[in-house]
Amino acid sequence: MKLDYGKYRGIIVSIALFLLLDASVMSLNFYISYEISEDAVGVNIAGRQRMLSQRMMKSLLDMRSVLVASESEGADITSVLNSALKELDATVNMFHATLIAFDEGGLAPGAEGGEVLLKPAGSGASVAALHEAKQIWAPFYKQLNALQKTNLTAESQIFLAQLNTAVAYGREYNLTLLKLMNQLTGELENVASSKASRLRWIQTAGISLAIINFFIIMFHFLRQLRDSDRHIEVARGETQEILDTVNEGLFLIDKEQRIGEQCSKALADMFGRRDIAGKSFNDLLSGIVSEKDRATATSYIGLLFDLRKKQKLIGDLNPLRQVEIYIPQADGSYVNKYLSFSFSRVMSEGNIIHILVTVVDVSKQVLLAGELDVARAQGQEQLALLSTVLQADSDMLNMFLKNSVSSFAKINEILKHQAKSVPQYIDKANQIFALVHNYKGEASALNLGRFSSQAHEFEEQIIALKNRSELTGNDFLGLAVILNKLIAETESIQDLLSKVASFRSNTKTSVATLAANNGDYLSFSHLQMLATKISERQGKEVEVVCTGFNDVALGDEAQSTLNGLAVQLVRNAVSHGIETCSSRILAGKRPQGEINLRIAKRNNGDLQLVCEDDGSGLNREAILRAALERGLISGEEDLEGDDRRLAELIFHPDFSTRDAADEDAGRGMGLFALRQTVREMGGKIAINSRNGRGARFVVSIPVTALQMNVAV
Amino acid sequence: MTEDKLQIFIDGVVRYFEHTADNDMRVGTPYLASNADPISMDYTGIIGISGNNKGCVYFTAPKIMLKHLMMSLGEPDTSEANMIDLVGEVANTISGNARRELGKDFMISVPVVVSGAPSKIHLPSEMRSYVVPAVWRSYSAAVVICLQA
Numbered sequence: 013m014k015l016d017y018g019k020y021r022g023i024i025v026s027i028a029l030f031l032l033l034d035a036s037v038m039s040l041n042f043y044i045s046y047e048i049s050e051d052a053v054g055v056n057i058a059g060r061q062r063m064l065s066q067r068m069m070k071s072l073l074d075m076r077s078v079l080v081a082s083e084s085e086g087a088d089i090t091s092v093l094n095s096a097l098k099e100l101d102a103t104v105n106m107f108h109a110t111l112i113a114f115d116e117g118g119l120a121p122g123a124e125g126g127e128v129l130l131k132p133a134g135s136g137a138s139v140a141a142l143h144e145a146k147q148i149w150a151p152f153y154k155q156l157n158a159l160q161k162t163n164l165t166a167e168s169q170i171f172l173a174q175l176n177t178a179v180a181y182g183r184e185y186n187l188t189l190l191k192l193m194n195q196l197t198g199e200l201e202n203v204a205s206s207k208a209s210r211l212r213w214i215q216t217a218g219i220s221l222a223i224i225n226f227f228i229i230m231f232h233f234l235r236q237l238r239d240s241d242r243h244i245e246v247a248r249g250e251t252q253e254i255l256d257t258v259n260e261g262l263f264l265i266d267k268e269q270r271i272g273e274q275c276s277k278a279l280a281d282m283f284g285r286r287d288i289a290g291k292s293f294n295d296l297l298s299g300i301v302s303e304k305d306r307a308t309a310t311s312y313i314g315l316l317f318d319l320r321k322k323q324k325l326i327g328d329l330n331p332l333r334q335v336e337i338y339i340p341q342a343d344g345s346y347v348n349k350y351l352s353f354s355f356s357r358v359m360s361e362g363n364i365i366h367i368l369v370t371v372v373d374v375s376k377q378v379l380l381a382g383e384l385d386v387a388r389a390q391g392q393e394q395l396a397l398l399s400t401v402l403q404a405d406s407d408m409l410n411m412f413l414k415n416s417v418s419s420f421a422k423i424n425e426i427l428k429h430q431a432k433s434v435p436q437y438i439d440k441a442n443q444i445f446a447l448v449h450n451y452k453g454e455a456s457a458l459n460l461g462r463f464s465s466q467a468h469e470f471e472e473q474i475i476a477l478k479n480r481s482e483l484t485g486n487d488f489l490g491l492a493v494i495l496n497k498l499i500a501e502t503e504s505i506q507d508l509l510s511k512v513a514s515f516r517s518n519t520k521t522s523v524a525t526l527a528a529n530n531g532d533y534l535s536f537s538h539l540q541m542l543a544t545k546i547s548e549r550q551g552k553e554v555e556v557v558c559t560g561f562n563d564v565a566l567g568d569e570a571q572s573t574l575n576g577l578a579v580q581l582v583r584n585a586v587s588h589g590i591e592t593c594s595s596r597i598l599a600g601k602r603p604q605g606e607i608n609l610r611i612a613k614r615n616n617g618d619l620q621l622v623c624e625d626d627g628s629g630l631n632r633e634a635i636l637r638a639a640l641e642r643g644l645i646s647g648e649e650d651l652e653g654d655d656r657r658l659a660e661l662i663f664h665p666d667f668s669t670r671d672a673a674d675e676d677a678g679r680g681m682g683l684f685a686l687r688q689t690v691r692e693m694g695g696k697i698a699i700n701s702r703n704g705r706g707a708r709f710v711v712s713i714p715v716t717a718l719q720m721n722v723a724v
Numbered sequence: 725m726t727e728d729k730l731q732i733f734i735d736g737v738v739r740y741f742e743h744t745a746d747n748d749m750r751v752g753t754p755y756l757a758s759n760a761d762p763i764s765m766d767y768t769g770i771i772g773i774s775g776n777n778k779g780c781v782y783f784t785a786p787k788i789m790l791k792h793l794m795m796s797l798g799e800p801d802t803s804e805a806n807m808i809d810l811v812g813e814v815a816n817t818i819s820g821n822a823r824r825e826l827g828k829d830f831m832i833s834v835p836v837v838v839s840g841a842p843s844k845i846h847l848p849s850e851m852r853s854y855v856v857p858a859v860w861r862s863y864s865a866a867v868v869i870c871l872q873a
Contacts, residue, residue, distance in 0.1 A: 348832075379774070386872075424755050424756050427753045427754065427755035427756075428753075428755040428855075430752045430753060430857060430859070430864075431753065437753075440753065484750065484751060485750065485751045485752040485753040485754070485856075485857065486731075486734060486751040486754075486856075488753040488754055489727050489730055489731060489734070489754045489854075489856070490727045492753075492754040492755055492756060492854055493725070493726070493727045493730065493854075495756060496725075496756055496852060496854070499756070499852065
């Protein structure tokens with residue numbers, strides 16, 4: 013990271029000043045200390061000058077007293093004098109050299125032997141003292157040098173005279189010279205002392221300044237730090253407020269795909285965990301999205317960190333644009349959510365330093381979209397239903413719907429009644445089949461193709477069920493599902509019709525009016541339609557002649573029941589009785605077959621429904637053959653003349669003379685269904701058949717059953 | 725609601741009863757019941773479902789059956805609390821099975837056990853439910869599935 017020097021200029025200057033101050037104090041200290049040590053040498057040497065002046069005087073006086081003593085005693089004193097002269101010479105030379113060095117600067121003999129460098133004395137007093145000393149010393153030095161040069165043995169008198177002169181000069185100036193050397197020493201001491209004192213001042217001032225500087229730095233920067241901390245705290249507080257308030261999940265990912273330390277609070281709710289900061293992104297996704305999505309997300313983020321890849325181009329590759337996540341709960345269950353992740357590069361100086369991840373919970377939108385799709389599909393479904401039913405006769409449609417509802421309720425009751433053995437399950441399937449078959453017939457008669465094909469599908473399922481070797485309650489699940497579907501569609505139509513009816517409330521033909529109609533006469537023209545439709549499919553022509561339908565006033569339920577029976581009878585007659593046009597011509601009949609359908613009220617109150625056709629009649633051989641093939645009778649069984657047994661066969665649920673089933677016939681369930689309905693009402697069926705001339709079905713229903721139905 | 729999906733919920737119950745000593749649970753013939761008059765027995769474990777299909781699935785059973793079931797599972801303590809736990813466990817097994825099979829399209833809640841029938845919130849009265857009897861020994865419980873298409 014680049015350092016912002018502007019921000020730190022103050023502290024840098026202060027620290028530099030502090031260091032400069034310390035360095036200056038230190039160098040001054042070093043310099044002055046050095047000078048003081050030099051001055052101390054000077055003081056020492058100057059002190060030695062005092063001692064040397066006295067030693068010279070003492071040597072002179074000693075020599076003279078030796079000489080005087082030798083004259084009276086006559087002893088040989090040469091060696092003693094020579095040694096005294098030698099010492100004097102050393103003393104004189106040392107004094108002289110030192111004095112010159114003090115005056116002009118230069119080398120002087122040191123205290124410890126060797127030499128020391130002296131600077132010329134600088135202060136006025138010492139210069140004056142030196143000047144005066146030099147004036148006194150110069151003649152004295154000459155005298156002493158002359159003494160040295162005089163031959164002691166040859167010129168003893170001259171030596172004595174010179175010695176006396178020197179002693180006399182020395183006596184005169186000895187004290188002055190001592191005083192001057194004292195002055196020099198004192199002056200040098202003063203200089204050294206003043207330097208030491210200066211040094212103390214400098215040190216004190218330097219340290220004081222350093223302390224002041226330190227406090228300035230401390231107070232100034234503490235304040236600055238405090239301000240800066242406060243700003244950081246405020247900024248952090250604001251960031252935290254944003255992160256706590258924002259509805260989106262926000263976090264940063266670094267190059268190692270690790271989540272940053274700051275995350276928005278919403279994330280905790282989205283992911284159901286709080287330990288997100290600092291975690292690896294891969295770990296966050298672990299267990300909540302599919303392994304495939306997780307792997308793709310990791311490589312996608314890798315691509316995002318690659319500066320050469322254009323973000324716009326790879327944006328479409330985002331595998332987490334809308335992803336369903338499963339969040340494990342404490343109790344082991346899961347909560348599902350739809351989350352949308354978006355990724356943005358965070359750039360700094362041309363480099364991608366982080367990826368900003370924004371997560372939005374889009375569960376509501378996704379579910380809403382799903383609901384809209386369902387609603388749209390339902391709308392289309394209803395439209396299709398409406399187009400199916402609008403073509404039907406409204407009276408008949410209403411009756412059909414009521415019949416349907418009642419049939420479905422019966423089917424459900426049959427399902428509800430629990431069976432325990434396979435035969436019971438088969439019986440259950442047969443009962444349901446009969447009801448569905450009736451329903452199919454009615455739907456087909458009204459040309460409600462959608463319902464008849466659904467009923468056909470229902471039948472297929474029941475047949476498939478019956479063909480299973482093992483049968484359990486669970487196998488009936490499919491029937492319950494299709495029943496539910498039929499009920500739902502029927503309800504949907506009723507709902508639609510009642511809405512339509514509300515717009516047509518005043519018209520005579522309205523469904524609402526019809527629904528309230530009781531005891532009205534119904535047109536059974538749909539039976540002709542049914543017969544025509546079936547016969548056309550089978551290459552036949554049929555006329556249905558209805559009589560007596562308007563002679564008997566019936567309640568809604570009775571009408572429905574009668575209609576159901578009539579439909580089954582007509583279907584059966586067209587499919588199994590009436591021959592094809594060509595066969596009829598060959599048999600010398602009119603190409604168009606005829607079905608007579610009559611309703612009559614008998615004296616005992618029973619209602620009689622007769623269906624008579626001019627077809628081929630029951631084909632005994634074909635019935636026996638089919639019954640044999642289907643295992644309903646054994647080969648040895650002799651049914652010759654046993655019409656009752658033959659009738660039982662054709663009413664058996666597994667009986668059919670057709671090889672393949674279609675929408676019209678083929679499962680043999682039509683007559684079974686007919687018999688079921690009649691039995692339920694306590695009625696009976698009689699059959700007459702003449703080979704090649706036709707068959708007649710007579711259905712008698714007791715009046716009590718019809719009254720009950722009317723009452724219902 | 726397709727047959728396959730309904731079967732998943734039935735399988736959940738079958739799976740639970742596989743733990744019983746005799747493993748003699750029979751599924752009865754499923755039928756329909758109006759939510760206006762819901763099928764309920766003494767204790768009912770409900771799982772709420774949302775997502776592509778909304779509604780609930782519940783397992784309802786009489787006390788006596790639960791008591792015997794517990795004994796068959798080797799649990800001597802047949803207290804009410806344990807019965808409630810047992811119903812919850814069955815519901816949880818149904819839920820687990822469904823989650824495994826239908827995870828993508830379904831959001832399935834944590835099971836809740838109540839006495840009697842589920843509330844109207846779970847069972848919209850204008851809808852029908854599939855009732856699947858679960859017969860164990862001589863007792864009959866039921867799995868009831870009420871889901872919008």
